[in-house]
Amino acid sequence: MTLQEFYTAINGDYQDVIGRLRSEKLVRKFVLKFLNDGSYDLLCQSLEEQNYEDAFRAAHTIKGVCQNLGFSKLLDSSSKLTEALRSGWSEEAGGLVEQVKGDYQTTADTIRILEASE
Numbered sequence: 028m029t030l031q032e033f034y035t036a037i038n039g040d041y042q043d044v045i046g047r048l049r050s051e052k053l054v055r056k057f058v059l060k061f062l063n064d065g066s067y068d069l070l071c072q073s074l075e076e077q078n079y080e081d082a083f084r085a086a087h088t089i090k091g092v093c094q095n096l097g098f099s100k101l102l103d104s105s106s107k108l109t110e111a112l113r114s115g116w117s118e119e120a121g122g123l124v125e126q127v128k129g130d131y132q133t134t135a136d137t138i139r140i141l142e143a144s145e
Contacts (some may be wrong), residue, residue, distance in 0.1 A: 028144040030055050036137045037098060044097035057096060059142055064092060067131050074124060083112040086127070101130040 030051055034041035048054050070085035086109040093102035104126040111120040 028141050030058070030141070033058070033137055033141045034097065036140075037134050038100040040097035040099050044095075047095075047097075054096075055141075058138060061092065061096065061098075062135060062138055062142075064088075066092065070127070077116070079112055079115045083109065086112055089127070089131075098134055101127070101134050104130045 028036075031041050033039070034044075044054050045051065048057070066085045066088040070082055070089065073079070073082035073085055086105050090102060090105040090109050093099075093105055104123060108120060108123040108127050111117050111123050
């Protein structure tokens with residue numbers, strides 16, 4: 028799988044991230060590092076513990092990383108979750124948590140395919 032195929036598979040913005048980082052090698056490096064970021068685990072743990080302040084921070088971090096890496100679909104869902112958690116738990120947050128989990132899993136699984144194709 029090429030990097031461009033990876034971005035197509037996750038509905039990402041390949042052209043934007045290449046335009047910003049200027050190097051496919053650099054983009055690949057940061058894409059692969061995404062799996063080591065602990066923000067998603069913190070989000071899940073914080074939600075389980077009903078610690079919505081930490082959940083908000085984790086969702087906000089995921090949003091920022093996705094914006095920098097051009098992960099458009101996960102950016103969209105994590106952005107919506109961030110806003111839903113801004114003032115604590117809301118009814119809207121429940122459905123958005125599931126959307127973020129699905130989008131994250133798709134992104135992570137596709138990164139693993141990219142990594143295996145090196």
